[in-house]
Amino acid sequence: MDCLFCKIAAGDIPSDKVYEDNQILAFRDINPQAPVHVLVIPRTHIASADEVTADNSALVARIFACIPQIAKKVGLANGYRVITNCGEDGCQSVKHLHFHILGGKKLTENMG
Ligand code: DGP
DSSP states (O other): OOOHHHHHHHTSSOOOEEEEOSSEEEEEOSSOSSSEEEEEEESSOOOOGGGOOTTTHHHHHHHHHHHHHHHHHTTOTTOEEEEOOOTTTTTOOSSSOOEEEEESSOOOSOOO
8 A cells, every 4th residue: 555654654664763562653753843743653554533433443542542651751741732634624644544742842722
């Protein structure tokens, strides 16, 4: 499959990894929008949040179960934001489900 994040998950494209296990991978965003900007992905291809189902939602739960330890590892002791962009209006550019973890400063309240 021609998917950038599948290639990163497979190790075919290098990334600055901060966490990995057999189901998920976290790595630093190539174009950081905050002092700390990490992406968390399932190794299995899920196109977006709109493709989450009862059959694959355990992977999403796994990601959220790992987010606190990932945040701690990258030094986000004072809070952070978790975002997933979905589809055209959500400005999703990579069509493999990923959660942005942003922090390292006081973020703005504007979400839109
Ligand atoms: P989104 O716009 O929500 O689909 O976010 C995609 C993010 O992926 C964007 O913040 C930039 C990041 N990104 C794109 N290509 C690469 C890459 O090759 N390596 C890394 N580490 N991040 C990438």
